[in-house]
Amino acid sequence: MAARPDLRPYAREVARIVAEIVKEVNSLPLEKQKQLLEKEYSWVIEARKQKEEREKTLPPLPGAEEGKVVTRFAPNPDFAIHLGNARPAILSHEYKVMYKGKLILRFEDTDPRTKTPLPEAYELIRRDLKWLGIEWDEEYIQSLRMKTYYDIARKLLEKGCAYIDDLPSQEYKRYRDKGLLEKYPPRLRGIEENLELWDKMLEGHFAEGEAVLRVKTDPNHPDPSIRDWVAFRIIDTGKHPHPLVGDRYVVWPTYNLAAGVDDHLMGVTHILRAKEHMQNTEKQKYVYKCLDWKYPEVMHFGRLKLEGFVMSKSALKKLYEAGTASGIDDPRFATIAGLRRRGFTAEAIRKLILEVGVKYTDASISFANLAAINRSIIDPRAKRIMAVIDPVPVLVEAIPWKEEVFEIPYHPNGKLGSRKITVKGPQATIYVSSSDLETMERNKVIRLMEAFNIEIIDTGRKPIKAKYHSRSLDEARKHNAPIIQWVVAEHATPLELVVPEGLELRREHGFAEEAAKSLRRDEVVQLVRIGFARIDAVESDEEGNVRNIVAIFSHE
RNA sequence: GCCGCGGUAGUAUAGCCCGGCCAAGUAUGCGGGCCUUUCAAGCCCGUGACCCGGGUUCAAAUCCCGGCCGCGGCACCA
Numbered sequence: 001m002a003a004r005p006d007l008r009p010y011a012r013e014v015a016r017i018v019a020e021i022v023k024e025v026n027s028l029p030l031e032k033q034k035q036l037l038e039k040e041y042s043w044v045i046e047a048r049k050q051k052e053e054r055e056k057t058l059p060p061l062p063g064a065e066e067g068k069v070v071t072r073f074a075p076n077p078d079f080a081i082h083l084g085n086a087r088p089a090i091l092s093h094e095y096k097v098m099y100k101g102k103l104i105l106r107f108e109d110t111d112p113r114t115k116t117p118l119p120e121a122y123e124l125i126r127r128d129l130k131w132l133g134i135e136w137d138e139e140y141i142q143s144l145r146m147k148t149y150y151d152i153a154r155k156l157l158e159k160g161c162a163y164i165d166d167l168p169s170q171e172y173k174r175y176r177d178k179g180l181l182e183k184y185p186p187r188l189r190g191i192e193e194n195l196e197l198w199d200k201m202l203e204g205h206f207a208e209g210e211a212v213l214r215v216k217t218d219p220n221h222p223d224p225s226i227r228d229w230v231a232f233r234i235i236d237t238g239k240h241p242h243p244l245v246g247d248r249y250v251v252w253p254t255y256n257l258a259a260g261v262d263d264h265l266m267g268v269t270h271i272l273r274a275k276e277h278m279q280n281t282e283k284q285k286y287v288y289k290c291l292d293w294k295y296p297e298v299m300h301f302g303r304l305k306l307e308g309f310v311m312s313k314s315a316l317k318k319l320y321e322a323g324t325a326s327g328i329d330d331p332r333f334a335t336i337a338g339l340r341r342r343g344f345t346a347e348a349i350r351k352l353i354l355e356v357g358v359k360y361t362d363a364s365i366s367f368a369n370l371a372a373i374n375r376s377i378i379d380p381r382a383k384r385i386m387a388v389i390d391p392v393p394v395l396v397e398a399i400p401w402k403e404e405v406f407e408i409p410y411h412p413n414g415k416l417g418s419r420k421i422t423v424k425g426p427q428a429t430i431y432v433s434s435s436d437l438e439t440m441e442r443n444k445v446i447r448l449m450e451a452f453n454i455e456i457i458d459t460g461r462k463p464i465k466a467k468y469h470s471r472s473l474d475e476a477r478k479h480n481a482p483i484i485q486w487v488v489a490e491h492a493t494p495l496e497l498v499v500p501e502g503l504e505l506r507r508e509h510g511f512a513e514e515a516a517k518s519l520r521r522d523e524v525v526q527l528v529r530i531g532f533a534r535i536d537a538v539e540s541d542e543e544g545n546v547r548n549i550v551a552i553f554s555h556e
Numbered sequence: 557g558c559c560g561c562g563g564u565a566g567u568a569u570a571g572c573c574c575g576g577c578c579a580a581g582u583a584u585g586c587g588g589g590c591c592u593u594u595c596a597a598g599c600c601c602g603u604g605a606c607c608c609g610g611g612u613u614c615a616a617a618u619c620c621c622g623g624c625c626g627c628g629g630c631a632c633c634a
Contacts, residue, residue, distance in 0.1 A: 011576085011614050076634050114633055169632070212632055223559045225630040233632035255634045278560060279629050302562080302627070355569065355583075359562085362627060366567040369584050379597055386594095412597075449593055473593055483593055529594045556595075 058354065061095055061270050062297050069101030070269045073129070073136070074259060077107045077121035079317050080328045081128050082335045083349070084274075084304045090353040091272045091301075093134040104266050105129070105136040109143045110258050112242035113235045117143075119243040124328060128336040132346045140266065142258050143244045149253040150202065152261050152291075153213055153232055157194045161290035162231060163187055164197035166211040176227055181219035187228070201234065201251050208236045215257075217286045229283050231257035260284030264293045275300040275360060302362040306370065308502055309334035331500045331552050342500065343524045343534030343554030348374035371555035375532065378554075382526040383410040385519070386449065386485035387495050389510040389530065391431035393463035394486075396454050399425030400468060408450040419515035421488060423451065429463060429489035431511050436484045445469055447476035448486045449528065485528045487511045493546055497533065499553040517546040524554065531556040 007014055061069065071092035075081055081089065096103040105126075109117040118124075122141070129136070156162035165172060165186040175184040189197075201211050213232035221227050231254055237247035253261075259280075263271060281298055288295045305311055310319070311334050319325045319333075329337035339349065351373050356363050403424050410416035423430075430448070432440070440446055440456050446466075447453045453476045455469040469475070476483070491514035499506040512527075519525065523535045533551040541547050 014576095014614095074634090078634085108634060111633060114631095165632095209632070221559090223630065225559085230632050235632085252632090254632070259634080275561065275628055277629090277634090280634090282560095300561080300628095307567080352568090357569070359569085360627090361562055363568065366584075368566095369568060372584050375596075382596090384594075384596085408593095412592080412594090447593070451593090476593080485594070526594085526596065528596085531596085 058091070058094055058098065058357065061099065061299075064095070064099050064270065064297075066099050067101065068269065069095060069099035070104065070267050071096050071101065071272060072104040072106055072263065072266065072268050073134075074106040074108050074262075075125055076111075076115055077109050077117045077125060078115045079118060079121055079313050079320075080124045080335045080337055082311065082313065082316065082333070083306055083309075083339065084311055084334075086132060086336055086349060087301065087304055087353050087356070088272050088274065089129060089134055090132065090350055091358065093136075094350075094354065095270065095272070096137075101269075102137040103135070104268065105139045106262060106266070107139075107141045107143075108255065108259060109141065109242070109244070110252050110255065111235070112143075112237055112252070113240045116240065117243050124337070128340075131340060132336065132349065138266070140262065141244065142253075142262065143242055145258075145262070146245075146249050146253075148265065149232075149258055149261060150251070152257070152287075153198065153253075154195070156215065156231070156287065156290060157198055157213075158191060159290055160191055160216075161286070162194070162213055162215050163189055164194050164201065164211055165214050165228075166197060166206065169209070169212075172228075176224060179220060181227060184228075187214075187216070187219075201232070204250055206234055208234050210234065215283075215286050215290075217283070223279060223282075225279065226283055229256060229286075230254055231287075256280050256283045257287065260287050263296055264288065264291075268296050271296050271298045272358070273298070273300060275302055299358055300360060301358045302360055304356065305362065305364040306334045307364060307367045309367075310503065331498065332503060332505060341534065341536065342552055343378070343532060344370070344374050345377050347377050367555070374555065378524050378532060379526070380411075380413065381416070382524050382532060383416055383519075384412070384528050385410075385512060385516050385525045386487060387497075387510055387512040387516070387527045387530065388431045388433040388485065388487050389497065389508045390434040391487070391492075391511050392434050392437060393489060394430050394432055394454075394466050395427060395463040396430060396466045396468060397427045398467040399423070399428060401425045406451045419513075421451070421513060421515075422491075423488060424490070425468075431487045431489055431492055432484055433510070436482075439482050439484065440464065443480070443482055445476065445479035445481040447473070447481045447483045449483050451486070453479070453481055487513050493517055494548045496548065496550045497527070497530075497553055498536070498550065512549055516549055519549065525551075527551070 073089040073092050075085055093103055107122055153162070163186055167186055172184065175181050181187065197211065198213065200206065211234060212230045214228040215231045217226055217228055219227060232251050233254065234250050235252045237250055241247050278300055285295055310316055310332065316333055316335065320328060325333065328335055329341040331338055331342040348370065352365065352370055356365070403422060406421045406423065407418050408421060409418040437459065441459050445453055445455055452471045453469040454466045456464065456466050458465040492511035493514060493516050495510050495512040495516065497508040497510065499508060519535045519538060521535055521538060524532060525535065526532050532554040534554055535549065536552045537550040538546055539548040539550070
């Protein structure tokens with residue numbers, strides 16, 4: 001009906017005919033229906049296929065032209081970035097690529113008092129962005145652009161769009177809340193006087209809280225926070241020095257002034273930001289209007305939560321500063337660094353963000369969802385390694401060889417090479433996971449994965465008593481033998497598996513097979529029947545012998 | 557309280573602008589099966605959603621009104 005609007009007047013009639021035909025088709029046998037569809041209406045099948053093959057892409061950007069799009073990512077360098085910040089960063093980058101435009105990285109560090117920039121954060125953020133595969137074309141640091149903001153302030157004052165307020169803030173609020181802002185004395189000041197006061201501010205005549213520069217807005221705007229908002233305030237940088245510019249400036253622009261001005265000056269065409277900035281857009285527009293600038297297109301989106309993780313920047317910061325975390329990359333953190341340390345790939349994070357898209361609503365990402373995306377990326381390249389947790393020794397007797405070497409591929413797809421495991425006879429001690437004890441009590445015959453079968457004699461002892469049973473997999477199947485991972489005691493390498501669980505870090509101890517010694521830091525492996533883990537450290541003694549391996553559990 | 561934005565399965569998302577190809581698609585989760593020298597991967601089957609109530613219309617997830625719920629903002633923070 002959408003395709004044939006000419007039929008609309010006959011809707012009732014058409015509906016009747018359609019119903020008849022549907023009835024007729026349904027009366028045919030299923031096979032006949034299929035045949036008919038393929039023969040006469042193959043285009044229907046084709047169309048379905050095409051629809052299915054369409055890949056998930058971002059919606060088009062309003063008013064965007066290829067080659068002319070400029071986006072920006074503007075973090076506050078008071079901490080490292082986390083998954084929530086990654087959203088605007090990834091989306092901005094994605095749109096830049098989509099439209100062959102530019103991406104600007106801008107550090108918004110104009111509050112040395114309450115959001116004191118962390119000196120190392122600038123570099124941490126750059127590193128995390130690079131790791132995410134984000135490439136930016138220009139970079140700015142706001143604390144290094146103070147003169148620009150001062151020039152704008154002067155312009156606003158000259159045009160009568162702003163004024164200096166040197167009364168106590170309670171006084172301002174009194175006028176504002178009574179709806180008398182139009183009669184607020186500082187607001188009525190002449191341009192010359194404002195400019196003089198501005199110079200005094202810059203020269204340091206005022207202390208913190210004694211004077212601000214306000215932008216004139218609709219004095220009766222329904223949202224009181226928008227009315228004559230503060231664009232510049234005084235910060236005592238003697239007490240709160242800025243990590244980059246120390247105490248060079250005392251007059252500091254607020255977020256709305258600095259960001260608003262920069263977006264125009266840097267030629268930003270599209271702003272992608274979280275919805276807490278919605279009101280800010282409105283504030284900034286007063287500056288734009290005064291200076292006759294065009295406001296960029298803005299897209300707002302909701303918050304992102306990752307199930308089981310601490311997301312709030314302030315909470316993360318608190319834990320970090322309290323020293324209870326192992327660093328900004330603590331695997332319990334949803335920081336980019338934390339997720340990386342836990343074994344999540346940049347590609348998985350990107351896919352997740354693209355999947356969530358640009359909706360207004362908040363999204364609580366389930367951990368299973370992120371894990372599934374990550375799994376599909378790491379599974380083909382993760383070596384399979386056998387490890388046992390909370391190890392239990394098993395003494396296997398009557399082994400019919402002196403020494404046997406088992407060559408086992410690192411991956412069932414056969415593409416990652418293989419390693420050798422040597423088992424000596426006539427008896428050998430191996431370790432299994434304590435979680436497999438129950439299995440061994442229930443089943444007489446057990447297959448040691450990729451090797452041979454053993455018969456359990458006595459689980460009541462330590463070590464558990466067992467004897468060689470047979471070699472082949474077929475034999476194992478015949479006995480319905482469960483297949484478990486195992487580690488030869490002689491070559492067992494101590495393994496510490498760190499399992500993040502909410503705000504807890506559980507440490508499990510066990511052994512990994514000898515081949516684990518050749519693993520490198522950052523490598524992501526699959527601990528067979530346990531799950532994926534990232535190698536966090538391979539610790540050696542002075543002679544270079546591996547003494548301990550630390551792995552961080554990623555997900556199943 | 558005031559201002560602003562939303563509400564599709566357990567989770568995420570498509571569809572909403574432009575009403576009919578939607579008895580609502582996809583991914584993940586969950587249940588079952590096949591396959592498999594892993595509890596991984598792969599394959600098959602199943603499960604499960606349009607916040608509620610009215611209205612407009614031949615036809616509403618889609619448009620209109622009311623309600624409910626959630627989120628954001630209400631700083632000399634960003």
